[in-house]
Amino acid sequence: MLSENLIVSIEEKIAEEGRFTGGKGANLAKLFHILGKGNVPYAIMVTTNFAKMLLHDPAIIDLVNKLDLILAEDDEDQAKKIAKKIQTLIENIKTQPELISLLEKKIEIMKLHVGRERVAVRSSGITEDMATAAFAGQFETYLNVPLDSMNVIKYVLKCIASAFGWRVIDYRQHLRNKKILELSEADLLNQGLISVVIQTMIDSEKSGVAFSIDPNTGNRNVGVIQAVYGLGEMIVQGKESASWTGFVKEPEIKVLGTIPTKDPQKEMMVYDKETKTNRDVPVGLRNPRVITFDEANQVAKHVTAIEKSYKKPMDVEYAVENGKVFITQARPETVHATRTVLTLFKLKETPKIAPIFMGIAVGTKISSGVVAKAETPEEAMKEIASFNKKGMKPMLVTSMTTPDWEVVMSLEKVSALICERGNRTSHAAIVSRERGIPCAVGVLGVLGLEDGDEITLDCSAGDARIFRSQIPFEVQEVELEEIPETITKIMVNIGSPDEALHISQLPSQGSSLVRIEFVVSSTELHPVFALRADQLGSERWAEDVKKKYPFVKSLTDEYISRLKTGISIIAAAFKPRKIIVRFSDFKTNEYASLPGAVYYEIKCSCGNSISLKSQKTCPFCGSTAIEITKVELEFQENNPMIGFRGASRYIDEFFSDAYLLELEAFTEIHK
Numbered sequence: 001m002l003s004e005n006l007i008v009s010i011e012e013k014i015a016e017e018g019r020f021t022g023g024k025g026a027n028l029a030k031l032f033h034i035l036g037k038g039n040v041p042y043a044i045m046v047t048t049n050f051a052k053m054l055l056h057d058p059a060i061i062d063l064v065n066k067l068d069l070i071l072a073e074d075d076e077d078q079a080k081k082i083a084k085k086i087q088t089l090i091e092n093i094k095t096q097p098e099l100i101s102l103l104e105k106k107i108e109i110m111k112l113h114v115g116r117e118r119v120a121v122r123s124s125g126i127t128e129d130m131a132t133a134a135f136a137g138q139f140e141t142y143l144n145v146p147l148d149s150m151n152v153i154k155y156v157l158k159c160i161a162s163a164f165g166w167r168v169i170d171y172r173q174h175l176r177n178k179k180i181l182e183l184s185e186a187d188l189l190n191q192g193l194i195s196v197v198i199q200t201m202i203d204s205e206k207s208g209v210a211f212s213i214d215p216n217t218g219n220r221n222v223g224v225i226q227a228v229y230g231l232g233e234m235i236v237q238g239k240e241s242a243s244w245t246g247f248v249k250e251p252e253i254k255v256l257g258t259i260p261t262k263d264p265q266k267e268m269m270v271y272d273k274e275t276k277t278n279r280d281v282p283v284g285l286r287n288p289r290v291i292t293f294d295e296a297n298q299v300a301k302h303v304t305a306i307e308k309s310y311k312k313p314m315d316v317e318y319a320v321e322n323g324k325v326f327i328t329q330a331r332p333e334t335v336h337a338t339r340t341v342l343t344l345f346k347l348k349e350t351p352k353i354a355p356i357f358m359g360i361a362v363g364t365k366i367s368s369g370v371v372a373k374a375e376t377p378e379e380a381m382k383e384i385a386s387f388n389k390k391g392m393k394p395m396l397v398t399s400m401t402t403p404d405w406e407v408v409m410s411l412e413k414v415s416a417l418i419c420e421r422g423n424r425t426s427h428a429a430i431v432s433r434e435r436g437i438p439c440a441v442g443v444l445g446v447l448g449l450e451d452g453d454e455i456t457l458d459c460s461a462g463d464a465r466i467f468r469s470q471i472p473f474e475v476q477e478v479e480l481e482e483i484p485e486t487i488t489k490i491m492v493n494i495g496s497p498d499e500a501l502h503i504s505q506l507p508s509q510g511s512s513l514v515r516i517e518f519v520v521s522s523t524e525l526h527p528v529f530a531l532r533a534d535q536l537g538s539e540r541w542a543e544d545v546k547k548k549y550p551f552v553k554s555l556t557d558e559y560i561s562r563l564k565t566g567i568s569i570i571a572a573a574f575k576p577r578k579i580i581v582r583f584s585d586f587k588t589n590e591y592a593s594l595p596g597a598v599y600y601e602i603k604c605s606c607g608n609s610i611s612l613k614s615q616k617t618c619p620f621c622g623s624t625a626i627e628i629t630k631v632e633l634e635f636q637e638n639n640p641m642i643g644f645r646g647a648s649r650y651i652d653e654f655f656s657d658a659y660l661l662e663l664e665a666f667t668e669i670h671k
Helices: 018-035 048-054 058-072 076-091 097-114 149-162 166-177 185-190 293-310 377-389 403-409 427-435 497-503 517-522 527-536 543-548 555-574 656-670
Strands: 007-009 043-046 118-125 141-146 194-200 206-211 222-229 243-248 254-259 314-321 324-332 341-347 357-362 366-373 395-398 416-419 439-441 454-458 464-467 473-479 492-494 510-515 578-582 598-603 609-611 627-632
Touching (some): 018 118, 018 194, 018 293, 018 324, 048 097, 048 194, 058 076, 058 166, 076 166, 097 149, 097 194, 118 149, 141 149, 166 403, 206 293, 222 555, 243 555, 254 293, 293 314, 357 427, 366 377, 377 395, 377 403, 403 427, 416 427, 427 439, 439 464, 527 609, 543 609, 555 578, 555 656
Parallel strands (some): 395 416, 416 439, 510 578
Antiparallel strands (some): 043 194, 118 194, 206 222, 206 314, 314 324, 341 473, 366 454, 598 609, 598 627
């Protein structure tokens, strides 16, 4: 007679108990009840009771006991062999026919209930979402599995077997060494170790990850939504850049705006019945903002409701189908949730050299040292070991990491991780945040560095900057709860949204000076060029302008939108404290560096047009009978510091309309 609670549905209250359905399963069931039916895809869950009975096999028990002994002896090679044997036994198990028969029946019932053809089969470990650790995709997940008993059972067994994958075992051992996990492998086996979620697949036109706090700095005022086209695996794998949308939760939910991706998405992961592979994003979908305002608002509302219910910061996965947002997963945020210390990194002096590479900062740390370059985990292990023998912890440089790199990261013998690809929610970023390793991702060209090169990685000032030398820096740890209140009103100076998200966590009365030059620079658009381009009309922009600003019909609207988003993030970071904003104070040479500061006016019999680069023929009719004029909006000054800047620009006929764009951005922020 089979015991109860072997397979449960997402609707049952028992599904919310992690001891039965693991971290992922329990969270899904809670989400189903928090958000209501229709906002979370239906699922059934193979419980830990099922796994416990399935794994109560003498051969498996014997191997797991051997594994514990070998782990105690720190024999990695032998442990890997035992782990592989355990996985093979589980995937091919034949000793529990009653359990398999029960699972077959439940799958057929689910097929009638949901009316869909495909499911996701996801592992859900009982130690998966601990408050002090994150398994970052180490258990297996299988997407687009045909909803029939043969296929689903195959992948359920693979998921259960993944609990004994080497990277998972190695990470559990890392937690044991840190006294975070006390249970042995045999203890976990006796508890069932893992659950499996069988969840209906959403046809994800868009998907992503959202946080109820800023995951990079821990700022609790601002939530973050990241989005890509297709399945969200592109974010975790770091293959594509994601758009970034900020939102606030109180006193009411408001979307602050979206920062578009710098490189429009080229590839997305979708289900293809024939090839079952990734395919290119159709040209008509390559909007660098990805997510619409309405979709972002839906995500923000769901994330806020989830955080209120859990009473802690949350990490949420979502999918969008036909404009409707579905929440597919949620777990407690593991890095900043229990933090009481704010760590401040600062270069001891302003670098006299320009950075050789720029990228996306993960966290706000600084590290300096020597480069160890590798493309595979095995290569990385050898490189790191050779530097460790010399008493050095190198800075690991690679294209990107996957869960297979856990064995490298668990050694904690690198001083930094730098990836050419990725984003703030890709695997490298997740693991680096958790382990406290300085990290930069999306650093184009960084693979040009060589082993032994001396560099400094600076993530303390917004973007990640890499310098070709070791620059001294200092570290200050601030116990936030121990800072006394002062009679003097202390305010801070702020130069960028990233800096605001970090520094606003210090006790202050707000910001006495917000310099918006960084925000203006991040628009990648000279405002006077925007005005002149709009006067001509988007239908007469050359292809290079359209490529630079895709899906944009008005450059002035785009300029205002980007200003508004950047300044709104700064204001939200300090909320409810005040910020005092200084309007733009760029010098002529700084304005001259913005795209559009130099452009070309083209006159042709078919009409006038505008381009960011010189043209030999008309960009519209191809005629060579054109008149082309190079326009340089800024003039050279001997001393720009005391030249044409600030208020003198605001009232000048050349710039006054551009200044009005800044005023319009502030008007919209106040609305």
